[in-house]
Amino acid sequence: MPRNSKPVARPRPGAAISNTKSTKPETPISVHVFNVVAAVAAGLIIYLIWKQWIIFGSKVGLYLFIYTRKATPQAFQMSLVLAPLVVALAHVSRRFIDSRPWLVLAAWQVAGLAYQLTMRTLQPMTLTDIIVSRPVNSFYEPTTLYSAYHFLHNYYDVAPKLGRHAFTNMPGKILFFYLLAVFTKSPQVMGYIIMVLANLGSLVAYTITRRLFNDRLSALYAMILFLLVPARIYFTPLLNVLAPLEILLLLLLMMMYVERSRAWVSVLMGATLFGVFIMEPLALFSGLVFVAVLGLALYRKSLTWRGVGYLILGNIAGFLACCGLFYATTQFDIFKCFVHIFHIAHQFYDEVKRPYWLWFFHNIKEFFINAGIVQSCVYALMLGLLARATFVRPGRKEAQGGLWERIMTPEFVFVLGYTASGLALNASGIERGEDTRLCLFFTPFLQIIAARCMASRLNPTTFDIALVATVLQTAITINTVRFMDWK
Secondary structure, three states: OOOOOOOOOOOOOOOOOOOOOOOOOOOOHHHHHHHHHHHHHHHHHHHHHHOOOOOEEEOOOOEEEEEOOOOOHHHHHHHHHHHHHHHHHHHHHHHHOOOOHHHHHHHHHHHHHHHHHHHHOOOOOOHHHHHHOOOOOOOOOHHHHOOHHHHHHOHHHHHHHOOHHHHHOOOHHHHHHHHHHHHOOOHHHHHHHHHHHHHHHHHHHHHHHHHHHOOHHHHHHHHHHHHHOHHHHHOOOOHHHHHHHHHHHHHHHHHHHHHHOOHHHHHHHHHHHHHHHHHOHHHHHHHHHHHHHHHHHHHOOOOOHHHHHHHHHHHHHHHHHHHHHHHHHHOOOHHHHHHHHHHHHHHHHHHHOOOHHHHHHHHHHHHHHHOOHHHHHHHHHHHHHHHHHHHOOOOOHHHOOOHHHHHOOHHHHHHHHHHHHHHHHHHHOOOOOOHHHHOHHHHHHHHHHHHHHHHHOOOHHHHHHHHHHHHHHHHHHHHHEEOOOOO
16 A cells, blocks of 8 residues: 555546547457456346346245345336436546545435435335334334343343344444434434445445555445445345445554554554444454455555554554443443354354355355346456466466565455455354345445456446446345345
8 A cells, every 4th residue: 555645647538638549548359258248147147036036045045035026117117217327427427536526425425325215115115114123123122122221231131032133143233223312213214324324335435445546436436336235225224234334444444554553543443343343243254354455565565563563452452442441331241242142143053054055155146146246247357367367377478577476466465355254254154144134244345346447457338337237136136025024
């Protein structure tokens, strides 16, 4: 990560470069081939979803999201309206992202929320239905029965009386609803607040991508793709949609520390880590992404091993300070709670007997389809490019420079960290089913990888294909599949 570097300025699209000849480079034929392959793959998978031939979950694996009806004409009509609008706004954004970045960012926050609310009309339940539903969101109910102090102080007496999700999760999500209740008692308004907060993760994704790759176009693509992730829209306004924001904030703080080495940043990172731990501890499996980014900083000598040590100490201090505050005020022991929840999770899988190896493969299918089909194709392309850079034969043009020179680039390092994190989580067997919801915290990393590749190695057509495919997939899937048993 270069220090104090400025984003690369891009010429205004359509601006005259020379008097007679355009200097615009020709798009390699391989890019056109990839675009065709990605479009066909997306079209085929969307067709299979429309025909209800793709199973979300697994009958044999004992967890299934069921189709409730055929896609209605409204889903197709909405796609025909939204897809051109999204593509048009993306084209305008490319034109102005260098000259008026804040205007572009603000426009996408408004457009993203409007898009998500429009897509949600294809679901049969309202925001209120989901927020107050005990089977789906039992985190809200305790706020109507107990004070926050009583809930934490008597956690082991209160928790077994709550719904299954509240009893089997860390208490952070319940505490978040206590926080929302300070501002509003309306479940509908709470739903809107959750959506707005979740969308702020797109701004963090933009900032991380811009800092990591020093390129505003890549950052713009990452922000847009973040806002459109199908899985996030399926499960809005469940608090899982906040997990991407939390984990990206943690990564951004670490990148800020790498650039400035400020002690307060590392302590704040520890406090943020506590927030992730008490709300979504599963998200900590993304830690290998952090290790990869730190490794890149060490390789480039923008951080020393001593700096890493101070970073770890600051994290520990911030984390333990939050633990101590909770224990001093409510006698709530977060470590004891985590062991308790971990035991419940393993006991659950022992009882339901969901097969480990079956879900190892189904989780991969579920995640990559619902995180974005074209984006997943781009990720596969990046894996191929990484493999070529790693195993290229000596003497070939691609073999210039050493192995470390070839793979220690921000793109490849990020792909390596992301891939290792995903494999570690899947191999752990800690989640078997519901991967679409439980792994929402992994989706922004995929969008960042896809965004960078589309901006630097592919062309705008690839991005347009991704937008159209994502809109169509989201509309048809959310219209036909019941992702939440809200009654």
